Amino acid sequence: MCNGADAHFNGGIAVIADPLSPLSTGASSYKDVRILDNVVDHVGRTGIIFGDWSTGLLYAVAYDALSKDITISGNTVTNVDSDGIVIGGAKYNQIDHNVVDNAGLVTVRNSSEPSSGGIWPTKARHTTIEYNEVSRVHTQSTDGQAFDVDLLADDTTLQYNYSHDNEGGFLLLEGGGFHGSGVTARYNLSVNDAYTGAKGVVTFALGVLPNSDIYNNTIYIAPGVPAKPFMQDGWSGTTSTAWSFRNNVVVNLGTGTWSTPTGAHAVVDHNLIHGNHTAGEPADANKITADPQMLAPAATAPAGIGNVSGYQLAATSPAAGSGAVIAGNGGQDFFGRPVSATAAPTRGFHEVN
Structure with a gap:
């Protein structure tokens, strides 16, 4: 029933510090843990978990007690009952070049951890999540996203990832109580996520996570798929929190349809939105609605992060050279092509110029 010890700590590969002693702050923190190039298949609960719970009580983080320099790279996690890869209680983290497929297969009703x-x-603090492919994560009672920025996670960068066919969508941003702050999601590709319509491609749960910057991503929703591009989950209306798209x-x-958080500090600008303009699509003074001229977009998402060139844009695309200059843009697109710090970029995950 997932009672007592945190059920997340049951997994294929688990590195744990003080799961039952949150008051012994910093007693068993780790440094320079590397989980590299493993295959985890058909396991209960979590595929790979790093968790240091000696960092304060559940809704607090003692920054100096966090584990440090944790790397989870090059792993393949498939056919797992619940989460693919989780990292908690650590700072300066790197999660890259992993494949997660077919997670969230089982839920235990009336348990504390059904999603x-x-x-x-x-x-966690200062976490970079890049060059991962996540697909077919299932929604049980809730969630089911490829990526989630959860409880008290600060300064998270998600870039150059490929997300497809995830029932819960591409990205879950946890607002509400005990939220974190500072998310940059850039140069990612999402294809046919949130395909049942139960969640959004981007879901804002219980509010907006402060300082969420979502830019230069490409989202493709195939004909007939009822995916909501944006969804407000557990709340609706305006927010005073700063965020941008x-x-x-x-x-x-x-x-x-779209359910877009609004408010004085919301910035929706310089996007290209093409196809069906369904209810709730956000206003954007610099919006383009013309065909972006993708080279060969497949209605069925291809497997493999290296097989997505069909969603690139033609040199004549109206998205080329028409975006807003964004400071600190990472310097490159999904494909490693340089992105200028001063010239107007291409909209989306592919830099044409």
Whole structure:
């Protein structure tokens, strides 16, 4: 029933510090843990978990007690009952070049941990999540996203990832009580995520996570798919929190509607939104609605992060050279092509110029 010890700590590969002693702050913290190039298949609960719970009580983080320099790289996690890769209680983390497929297969009703995500940090600081492919994460009672920025996770960067066919969507941002702050999601590709319409491609749960910057991503929704591009989950209306959605390309050939957080500090600007303009699509003074001229977009998402060139744009695309300049843009697109710090970039995950 997942009672007592945290059920997340049951997994294929588990590195744990003080799971039952949150008051012994910093007693068993780790440094320079590397989980590299493993295959984890058909396991109960979590595929790979690093968790240091000697960092304070559940809703607090003692920054100096966090484990440090944790790397989870090059792993393949498939057919797992719940989460793919979880990192908690650590700072300066790197999660890259992993494959997570077919997670969230089982839920235990009436348990404390019924939901699942592909890759997510919690009680973590300074985490980079890049060059991962996450697919077919299932929604049980909730969640089911490829990526989730969860409880008290600060300064998280998600870039150059490929997300497809995840029932819960591409990205879950946890607002509400005990939220973190500072998320940059850039140069990612999402294809046919949130395909049942139960969640959003991007879901804002219980509020907006402060300082969330979502820019230069490409979202493709195939014909007839009821995916909601944005969803407010557990709340609705306006927010005083600062967040932005800029320079993205959304090809929405489906039927799902938008539920967009609004407020004085919300910035929606310089996006290209093409296809079906369904209810709730956000206003954008610099929006383009013309065909972005993808080279050969497949209605069925291809397997493999190296097989997505069909979602690139032609040199004549209206997205080329029409985006807003964004400071600290990472310097390159999904494919490693340089992105200028001063010239107007291409909208979406592919830099044409």
